[in-house]
Amino acid sequence: MSLPLILINLKTYKEGMGPRAHAIATAAQQVAQESGATIGVAPNYIDLHPLSKHFMIPVYAQHVDGSAPGAHTGQVTAEAIRMAGATGSLINHSERRLTLADIETSVRALQAQKLVSVICSNNEITSAAAAALAPDYVAIEPPELIGSGVSVSKANPEIIRRSVAAVHDVSPNVKVLTGAGIQSGECVRIAVDLGTDGVLLASSVVKADDPKAVLRDLVSKI
Numbered sequence: 001m002s003l004p005l006i007l008i009n010l011k012t013y014k015e016g017m018g019p020r021a022h023a024i025a026t027a028a029q030q031v032a033q034e035s036g037a038t039i040g041v042a043p044n045y046i047d048l049h050p051l052s053k054h055f056m057i058p059v060y061a062q063h064v065d066g067s068a069p070g071a072h073t074g075q076v077t078a079e080a081i082r083m084a085g086a087t088g089s090l091i092n093h094s095e096r097r098l099t100l101a102d103i104e105t106s107v108r109a110l111q112a113q114k115l116v117s118v119i120c121s122n123n124e125i126t127s128a129a130a131a132a133l134a135p136d137y138v139a140i141e142p143p144e145l146i147g148s149g150v151s152v153s154k155a156n157p158e159i160i161r162r163s164v165a166a167v168h169d170v171s172p173n174v175k176v177l178t179g180a181g182i183q184s185g186e187c188v189r190i191a192v193d194l195g196t197d198g199v200l201l202a203s204s205v206v207k208a209d210d211p212k213a214v215l216r217d218l219v220s221k222i
C-alpha cells in the first residue's frame with residue numbers, strides 16, 4: 001500500500017449511506033486513480049459488502065469486536081468483515097471507545113484474519129499504549145477537534161510530533177495517521193511533514209456538496 005493513506009470515515013451520516021456512500025466511493029476511486037494516492041473508506045456495516053464488491057479502493061469497517069464466531073448477538077467479528085470484503089477496521093474511535101483489553105482482542109482478531117488494524121487514540125500517552133499492541137496504524141484524533149472544522153495539523157501540531165515520536169519509540173514499524181478537522185491539501189501536507197503516514201477524516205468529505213472536488217484538493221499537495 002502506497003503512502004500516505006487518506007481514510008474517510010462515513011460514520012452514520014445520512015450523507016454517507018446507501019447511494020451516497022457509493023457516490024463517495026466512486027469519487028474516491030477516481031481520484032485515487034488520477035493521483036496515485038491511496039484513498040480508503042469506512043462505511044457503515046450495511047454498505048460494507050456492496051462497497052467492497054464494487055470498488056477497488058480499501059474498505060474498512062468502523063469497528064470490530066474481538067469475539068470468535070458464536071453466541072455473541074450484536075457483535076461484529078473479524079471473520080464477518082473479512083467475508084464482507086473489508087481491508088481492515090477502525091478500533092476505539094472516539095465515538096466507540098473500548099477498554100484496553102477489548103482493543104487488544106480486536107487487534108488480535110484482525111491479525112488472525114490478516115486484516116489491517118487502525119487504533120484511534122487521543123494523545124501521545126494513549127498512542128504509545130496503542131503502539132504496544134502492534135497494530136498497523138495508530139490514528140491520533142484530539143476529540144475536541146473532531147468535526148470542528150479546525151485541523152489538528154494547524155491547531156495543535158505538537159501533539160502530532162509527540163504522538164509520532166511516542167509511537168515510534170515503542171514500535172518503529174507502526175504507522176501513524178492524524179485526524180480531527182482535516183479538510184484540505186494543506187492539512188494533509190502539514191500532517192505528512194510532521195511525520196505521519198496519512199490522515200483519517202470524515203465530515204469534510206462526507207458532507208461536501210462535491211466530494212470529488214474535496215478529495216482532489218486533499219491529494220493536491222502530496
